[in-house]
Amino acid sequence: MNETAFAKINLALHVRRRRADGYHELETLFAFVDDGDRLSVTPAAADRLTTHGAFAGMIGDPFGNIVGKALSALPREEGWAVALDKRLPVAAGLGGGSADAGAVFRMVDRRQGLPADWQARAARLGADVPACVLSTTCIGTGTGTDLAPVDSDLAGTPVLLVNPRVGVPTGPVFQAWDGRDRGAMPSFEATGSVRAMALAGRNDLEAPAIAICPPVAQVLAALADTGPFLARMSGSGATCFALYDGSEALHAAAEAVARRQPGWWLMTGRLR
Structure with missing residues (x-):
């Protein structure tokens, strides 16, 4: 399987307050670009991840990164060898790692379907991950994990x-x-x-x-x-x-x- 990890942008991002749990209450308008990192998967005896591309050198321990965590978060019947072409810069506001995790979730969905609690599993990986799984224009509230998709007149912009x-x-x-x-x-x-x-x-x-x-x-x-x-x-x-x-x-x-x-x-x- 092949999947694009679509770059995330925040068309708007309003920070309302600091919460008692240390996080921030947000209101944001997520949108996604039709390009980003590229992932490919082949069956394997056990999960493994290899990285290449312009920003691969900025990723340390592959299984300490969010792609490895996404693989561990979802039960599968077989191991996956994942090749990640890291085309998006790291720590860049594009949800690059979250987008990579979102691409893993979509491939699992395509292969065998996602568990009913997939959104909670995604949120545990990062606040942007549930939106990146959907990769469609949506309004995010709470810490950004409560999502409401909207029809966008900016599609194709x-x-x-x-x-x-x-x-x-x-x-x-x-x-x-x-x-x-x-x-x-x-x-x-x-x-x-x-x-x-x-x-x-x-x-x-x-x-x-x-x-x-x-x-x-x-x-x-x-x-x-x-x-x-x-x-x-x-x-x-x-x-x-x-x-x-x-x-x-x-x-x-x-x-x-x-x-x-x-x-x-x-x-x-x-x-x-």
Whole structure:
């Protein structure tokens, strides 16, 4: 089997409060790009994982990583040899590891079906994993694991992902959040469309991420110069995205950013 681990972006991410359990109460609008890491599976006597690709070197112990944990989380009748082509940067706000785990869940579903409690099993691996299993536009609340899929008028929208090749760990960014509740994310019912929700939303982690990783501000400025209808940081950074009204605008933007900052990582695609 082969599966793409679709890159996750947060079209909006509102942090409402710190919870007593140490996590944060969130409201987020998940969307997914039609590209990402690639996984392939063949039967094996026992589970094993091999990695290759541009960012494989950033993964340590393969079975200490989330793909190994996803394999252990789901009962199967046979072992799997998984090859992971790591094309997404690590600690980048794209849910790369969570997307890889989501791809494992989808392959298990295709092979034999998922257990009834798959969402709880996915949530134990990480807050983004349940959304990454679905890999469709959805609203996430709680810690991001309570999901409500929505029909998206942004499906097929050209998107440019840019990362300054600097990893930003999630924990310190959340710890640096100032604790101020800046208000709820606009509802789908009130706005009538995912595009309107995204435009009226924000990412409350942009400021703390920029304080920790100043290049995020440079990426946002570079994207703003390319004329998108929306440019924003994804998750806790450092990757930022820009959405365009047409393919020509997307390709012109990608070429302009690549000329301006040849060392940055770029990926183009469309929203699913």
